Amino acid sequence: xxxxxxxxxxxxxxxxxxxxxxxxxxxxxxxxxxxxxxxxxxxxxxxxxxxxxxxxxxxxxxxxxxxxxxxxxxxxxxxxxxxxxxxxxxxxxxxxxxxxxxxxxxxxxxxxxxx
Amino acid sequence: xxxxxxxxxxxxxxxxxxxxxxxxxxxxxxxxxxxxxxxxxxxxxxxxxxxxxxxxxxxxxxxxxxxxxxxxxxxxxxxxxxxxxxxxxxxxxxxxxxxxxxxxxxxxxxxxxxxxx
Numbered sequence: 001x002x003x004x005x006x007x008x009x010x011x012x013x014x015x016x017x018x019x020x021x022x023x024x025x026x027x028x029x030x031x032x033x034x035x036x037x038x039x040x041x042x043x044x045x046x047x048x049x050x051x052x053x054x055x056x057x058x059x060x061x062x063x064x065x066x067x068x069x070x071x072x073x074x075x076x077x078x079x080x081x082x083x084x085x086x087x088x089x090x091x092x093x094x095x096x097x098x099x100x101x102x103x104x105x106x107x108x109x110x111x112x113x114x115x
Numbered sequence: 116x117x118x119x120x121x122x123x124x125x126x127x128x129x130x131x132x133x134x135x136x137x138x139x140x141x142x143x144x145x146x147x148x149x150x151x152x153x154x155x156x157x158x159x160x161x162x163x164x165x166x167x168x169x170x171x172x173x174x175x176x177x178x179x180x181x182x183x184x185x186x187x188x189x190x191x192x193x194x195x196x197x198x199x200x201x202x203x204x205x206x207x208x209x210x211x212x213x214x215x216x217x218x219x220x221x222x223x224x225x226x227x228x229x230x231x232x
């Protein structure tokens with residue numbers, strides 16, 4: 001079936017350190033997967049961080065990057081130097097290109113950045 | 116743009132009571148999605164509408180849960196005879212197609228936290 005697996009949290013990093021959250025997907029019923037990272041900051045709703053709809057492409061936002069790797073079925077999220085304001089829950093999600101399909105989410109990774 | 120609006124933000128019901136959750140999508144968005152989030156199950160899809168028509172309700176529990184979208188400005192999720200296991204955060208999202216291909220970006224509301232005692 002279709003599924004998303006991501007790094008189990010919680011993850012604690014110090015400010016200015018690098019961060020990587022692993023995400024792999026299985027898209028057996030989706031011909032052209034679209035991949036997303038959503039984030040929920042404390043006290044806020046779920047919001048889109050970045051998305052990539054073409055294999056081999058990289059998405060970036062707020063200093064985060066993720067590359068859609070079709071060969072390894074991965075979409076890892078990385079940031080070279082985190083800030084305290086990056087403390088949040090990060091969700092990897094899988095959709096398709098047909099428009100309107102419900103997203104399949106990973107379990108979420110809680111990231112805490114210490115000063 | 117106010118974003119997706121969900122009301123109420125918190126709801127406490129007694130076992131066996133009915134709960135109705137409301138969602139107002141972003142103006143102009145053609146699709147509305149309902150998800151449920153629990154610690155155990157994570158984020159689960161429930162149902163979705165496009166242009167007010169129900170498209171996929173494969174995630175909806177077959178009993179007690181129903182959803183409607185009577186007009187383009189709101190959707191409701193109704194849970195009859197609520198049970199403690201229905202306690203969760205219910206999220207609504209709306210989207211509009213970006214170009215001719217590619218997944219619609221879904222924009223989420225703040226959620227309704229339902230607690231069934």
